[in-house]
Amino acid sequence: MSKRQTSSSNLKQSSLTSFFTPTTSTTSTTTTTNNKKKDEMDEDKAPVVVAKKSSSPRTKKQSPNVNIEEEEEEEEEEVKPKRKSSSKATKKQDTPATTTTSTSGRRIVSTNVNIGSMLDSDSEDEVFLKKRKKRPDSDDDYNPDGKDDEDESLSEDDGFIVHQEEDSDVDIGNKQDDDDDIMTSFDTTSTTTTTTTTTNVIKIQPPITMSFGEGQRIIISERVSLPAGTPTFTRDEAAKKKLLKGLDTMEKIRLDARAAAQKELEGAPEGDDEGGDEEEEEKTKKKPAAAGKGKSSTSKAAAKVKYTPLEQQYVDIKKQYPDTVLMVECGYKYKFFGNDAEVANKVLNIYSYVVKNFLNASIPTVRLYHHLRRLVQAGYKVGVVEQIETAALKAVSDSKGGPFERKLTRLYTTSTFIDDQVDESNNTLDFSNISPNYLVAFYEDTQIKKIDSPTTRISFVAISVSTGEIIYDSFDDDLLRSHLETRLTHLKPTEILLPPEYKQKQDDGTDHFIYSKFTRLTSKTIKQYCKTNNVRVQLMKESLYDKDLSVSNITDLYDQFENNQETQTALSAALTLDSSQIVCLSVLTTYLKDFNQFNSILKVASNFKAFKISNHLILPRSTIDNLEILQNEDTKSEKGSLYWVMNRTQTIAGKRLFLNWICKPLIDLELIKLRQESVKELLNCIVERVKSIELIGSFLKSSIPDLQRNLSKVFYKSQCKPKDFLSTMKSFQRLSTLLSDVSRLGEFKSKVLKELFGINDEWAGERVEKFRVKVDTTLKAISHDEATSNCKENIWTDETRYPKLVETKAHIKEIQDKLDQYLKKVRKEVGKPTLEYLHQPRLHLEYLIELPVAFKQVPKDWLKINATQKLSRYHTPYIIENVKLLAQHRERLTLLANEAWLDFLGKVGNDYTLYSSMITKLALLDCLMSLAKLGMSAGYVLPELSSEPGINVVEGRHPIVEMTLGQKGGSYVPNSIKLSSAEERAMIITGPNMGGKSSFIRQTSLIVIMAQMGSYVPAESCTMGVFDAIYTRMGARDNIEHGSSTFFVELQETSQILAEATPRTLVILDELGRGTSTHDGVAIAYSSLLYIVEQLKCFCLFVTHYPLLSQIENMYPQNVSNYHMSFLEEQQNNPDNGQYQQQPKVIFLYKVVRGAAKNSYGINVATLANLPQPVIQSATLKSNELKQSITKKIFNNDSNNQFKQIIQQIKELSVNDSKIDQNQRFEKLLSLQKTIN
Incomplete structure (x- = not known):
């Protein structure tokens, strides 16, 4: 062959x-x-x-x-x-x-x-x-x-x-x-x-x-x-x-x-166990159905499906959870059936096969959480169906002739999956590991149903199962739904609950699917965010969005909790929410009823927290993206972001808090100064190597698990294994020791650090001592060796607290002693005084009597279990009976041990508030230490803050670019900037392409964010007031989901900035007007900048390639100045024909200097990009012609009139003017676009 x-x-x-x-x-x-x-x-x-x-x-x-x-x-x-x-x-x-x-x-x-x-x-x-x-x-x-x-x-x-x-x-x-x-x-x-x-x-x-x-x-x-x-x-x-x-x-x-299978799940009649004759059924299958007469043979067969007991269990559970992928425990495997098997085949890449009535797939039990995580990350709701009885207990039960009893014990989605351990082995920023994984419900209040309102009121409540936080907010939003986008960007939800979708006919005759109770703009904004960020969407019943029903649902839920002072306080906190927020909370609690004990987080009043964006520096979604605060714009990873530069935290709790800090810098001057004071003191202590810092550093370097997530497992009693519990409690023990030791040393002087460690604070010291006693008592209650091996049966140091466990262990010991005594009888019977029992744990066999194959005196009533070529192993009737009893008592012991463990977790969970407050202290300490370590970087300085608005940075540097260049052996060219309300408020920045304009304006924004976090900044010196917001309009992008062109998005975002900016706002506009024709773009840029200077009087960095905008400096010399990125020109030799004048070679200096640039040198960039020489020559000639043409067109009388019209229309777009109807504002925005086009 x-x-x-x-x-x-x-x-x-x-x-x-x-x-x-x-x-x-x-x-x-x-x-x-x-x-x-x-x-x-x-x-x-x-x-x-x-x-x-x-x-x-x-x-x-x-x-x-x-x-x-x-x-x-x-x-x-x-x-x-x-x-x-x-x-x-x-x-x-x-x-x-x-x-x-x-x-x-x-x-x-x-x-x-x-x-x-x-x-x-x-x-x-x-x-x-x-x-x-x-x-x-x-x-x-x-x-x-x-x-x-x-x-x-x-x-x-x-x-x-x-x-x-x-x-x-x-x-x-x-x-x-x-x-x-x-x-x-x-x-x-x-x-x-x-x-x-x-x-x-x-x-x-x-x-x-x-x-x-x-x-x-x-x-x-x-x-x-x-x-x-x-x-x-x-x-x-x-x-x-x-x-x-x-x-x-x-x-x-x-x-x-x-x-x-599908017919059965849709309600088709099940087959009768005592159905017709098999022979007739076989004939029916073979006989083709007559055309047009009744059902086909295939349909009849489908309608008479006869399920095995296991399949029937699956069908019954699937009817209760039709939208859930079920993993059914079958001995040493978890099996998938029907459509669930197809999902497993597709997502898990495992093979599937037909068995009886269903497609099947399976995984080993030891791989449950690995595959469970993959299914959840793929966006599926996954249910684990477990065998709740074993063979030993089933043998003595009333249903010993039927299948093993199974039921759905756990449900998981992206927002409720807290059982898995964190995997941080990759280099990319996985926010699912450190973010709270919020589950969010929205509610929109609007009276307009037929047309989209430019503004609307939106409410939400977000629950983090992993951290216990309940975040709520209500806000008025604009045409862009920019505030909704901002909150989505800050929260980063992994799952959103929404009402059902329905089809809505638009004025243009097209159909759109929108969520019930939501306007089209809100629906599209949420859909686009979910699609872009792989957020799971769960549709809820529309009836749940009734306000009166929602209040009743919340009160009924609290009636189920234990009636104590803490529960009453939490109920009061829940009912203080406005009616729309209560609707959201009711939708969330209804959804979470099937997910273990997750609704129990409502019992803690301190979990309720308002999303107060007004108390922090406002960073809209566009600003977070454009400034690359959380992730690099190109790679979509942590590396190359501000978070990557600043984050030096060492605990998961610290990373979560630092993420919140960087997205919500402070605007309270006193709070910023207090944080600066503590960071500066920590930095000095690091340099001086004081004892307290050594203790803190040693603690943070130790292996600290995710305390917030593990505490939640304890509180929910959800899959908290003894090993994880022991690790968590040992970390709490070390934390309590650290707090006590540092408090006793009393080396810190700043207010924040003294409060954190309870220095000279009797009440705080007593609270830390109470925490230490609780932890020590808890650790003494369990055996550390048994907990490390996840053994619940022998984990208690004092077993008398669970008498049933003691009783069951006594029965087990009694049976084992009987078998040991029986061995003496067997030795005499077979004549082997050294005979010992053989145990085969891997085969779940024990108390085997092993004899040579040649041994001929084996009693006839002995049962041969297994054998090799030389040895045979037996069970006697006495051993069989006692091994069966032993298995029953062991199973009972396992059940009692699990019950005792859950009871123990419940008692520990009663102190949830105390443990949570200590985690907050840990996270705060970790973040402050992170900022102190950042301050030790070369060339970083602590900013001086004042009440006067403005900023004065000497030789500032871009933190992200500087670190990136530093890793490659390069260095960043520093630049200075000075803006003040009394003098220069706006900078018009021109200059050659690739000259560093965008890097300069981003640098300034990032320094402001770092300073208001209380951090050191990359500069020789920095003096600044407190800004209330940073708005950016950079780059060119369209919004296909909203049906908006690049230019229309540009107008929308500019309109939002002009409507919301205040004298304390920093506005960054990069090449405004690039989305349309040159003369119209100049008109938009010119009129917008005039409005900023004349009306808003905010701080503005305006990057443009339109030289004509430099004329505004002449109109407002005190408030506006022209700057450009410096460069050197190196003249090139002209060709022989003399008709074409070759562009000079440009050398970038990356320094900001006074004055307007006369040229953008775009053709020089084309040369660097290796465009063909004939193309470059032709472009040079055409460039000279266009300069003369545009100058004439812009400054003729018609253009001046158009400028005035556009300026007036932009002024009228302010949403702050209550006299202007919002529908009129929307129509004027469209009119403005038509005017320009």
Whole structure:
């Protein structure tokens, strides 16, 4: 035989015109068999494919091989999803499997779906299809060696889907010689023999791969067997027919199973356990339905689906949670059924297969949280269905004859998944690890239903399950929904609850899907944000958005809590929310009812916090993006952002708080100074190496888990393992020791640090002492060794607090003693005084009596459990009885231990407020230390703050660019800036492209943000007042989702700035007017800058390439100045023809100097970009012509009149003027766009 092919390629990439070599095989004998009907009480044994995956690249030897025995022409091509045996003779076309034995002794099997596959291996190709023994505590298959399956994930390149009929049992395929093929044999119970004639073998080179469905493929290897006499086809046609036939058959199995399951879930009648005669049912399947008469046979079969007990459990639970992907525990695996299996196949990349009525997929139990996290991150709601009884307890229960009881115990979504450990091994900023993962509900108050209002009132409540925070706010928003975007940017929700969608007819005749209770603009803003940021959306019932019902829901919820002072305080805090916010809170609590104990966070009044953006420096979404505060604009990662430069925190709690600080700098002058004072003191202590700093540094460097998330697990009693609990409590213990020691040293003098450590504060000192005592008492209650191994049965140092545990342990000890005494009797009986029990933990076997195989005096009532070639292992009737009792008591002990553990967590959770306050202290200390470490950077200075508005920075530097250049060995050119309300308030910045204009204006904004955080800044000196907001209009972008062009977005954002800026606002405008024609762009830029200078009188950095704007300096010489980025010109030699004057070479100096630039030198940039020389020459000539033309056009009388009209219209757009109707403002904005265009 020829050697196997060493590579395979996808059918989409390979041609079916491969080289074919026909050969002839020998005569063979065919054996036909039928399977017996399986017991409906047990789950079928699904075919298990264990494939040895290759770790080497595809260039190594690879040869997926599949033998397909061609069926006879009269054999039926479609496979029913379920076969039943019949006492009648089976016709040839109904034969489920055919086994062919060649002269070489190999078995070749042909079924209606006879497609297998092999994965790559370094040395050889192997496919093992194994039977599994039943595990005692499972409805499912069992691995006899006791080892968990390897992860069944297959890569897309290697993956395949195995579709198997439910009546086919699977044996282990025998591997032949290297030149032989791997065959798959199917067990049979009755046989008939037929003979086939010589078969043609067509070799296909190379192997062909065909995909069908999502991530599903069939690999056809080098040989396809066709019976003699098969009609002649071309090579392409033969291969294509074989492939399509296999695909159609397998697809039919999948679709039939899906259709039957879907009908049941949609309410189709279930099949009767005592249904009609099997023979009649078989006839019904075979008999085609008459055209136009009643239901087809397929429909009748689907309507009479007979489920196994496990399938029925799945169907019942799925009806309760139809939008949830269910992971069903079956012994050592978690299984997916039906559509959930397709989701698992798509997201987890694991293979699926048909068993009975459903498509199936499974994962090992040890990989539960790994795959659970992947499904949740993909946006699915996932439910874990667990076996809540074991074999030992089931044996003595009333339902011992039925399936294991299962129920949904846990639900997860992106906002409620707190059980997983944080993975911070990557370099990108994963905000899901440090952000609170808010779950948000919105409510919009508006009386306008038919048209979109430029302004509206929006309310929201956001709950963080991981930190316990409940954030609320109500605000008036503008046409851009900019305030909504800003809050979404600050909160970064991972899941949003919204009312149902409905279709709305627009004035232009188009249909739009919007959320009920929401305007179109609000709906589109939320949709766009969710789409861009992969936010999960859950639609809620519209009836939940009733205000009266919402108040009733909240009060009913609090009635379920324990009635104490803390609960009453929390209820008062909840009812002080306005009516719209209560609606949002009611929607959230309704949704969270199914998620463990998450609603219990409402019991803590301190969890309620207002989103007071007015108390902080306003940074709209556009500002956060343009200034790259959280992530780099190009790479979308932390590196290259302000957060990357400033963050030196060492705890997860500190990172969360620092993220809040950088998005919400302070505007209270006294608070900023207090923070500066503490940061400066910490920096000096670091330099002087005082004892307190050494203690703080040592603590922060220790391994500190995510205390906020772990405390939430304790509070919710949600999957808090003893090991995690011990780690958390030990961290709390070290924190309490740190607070006490630093307080006792009394080395800090600043107000913030003294309050943090309780220095000279008796009340604070008592609170820290109370915290220390609580932690020490808790740690003494548990055994640290047992907690480290997650053993709940023996974790208590004082077991008398749980008497039932003591009682159950006594029963276990009694049985163990009996078995030990019984061993003495067995020794005498077999004559082996040194005989000891053998235990096999991996096989869940114990108290085995091991004897040599040659031992002949084994009593007849002894049960042989297993054996090797030399040894046999037995259980006596006495051992069997006592081992059964032992298992029952152990299971009872496990249940009692879990109950005791939850009770213990509940008692610890009663002090949630105390523990949470200490985490706040830790986070504050970590952030202050981070700013102190940043202040030690070379060239950083602490700003001097004053009450007078303005900024004076000497030799300031861009913090992000400086750090990036520093890593590459470069340095940043510093620049100074001085703005004040009494003198220069606006800078018009011109200069050559790539000269550093944008970097300069960003530098100034970032220094302001850092200063108002209380941080050191990169400059020689910095004196500034406090700004209330930073607005930016930079770059060019459109908004396709809102149907807005680049220029219209530019007008909208400019309108917002002009409407909201105050004399204490810093406005950054970079190339305003670039979105339209040159003369119209100049008009917009000119009129906007005039309005800023004349009316708003805010601080402004205006970057432009329009030289004509420099004329404004002449109009307001005291308030406006022209600046440009300095450069050097190096004249070039002109060509011989003299008609073309070559552009001078420009050398950038990156320094801001007084005066307006005469040229932008864009053509010089074109030269740097290596544009063709003829293009550059032509552009130079055209540039000179346009300069003269534009100058004439801008300053003619018509243009002056147009300037005045535009200025007046922009003034009238102010949303602060209550006399202007908001609909009129919207119409004027559209009119302005038409005027300019």
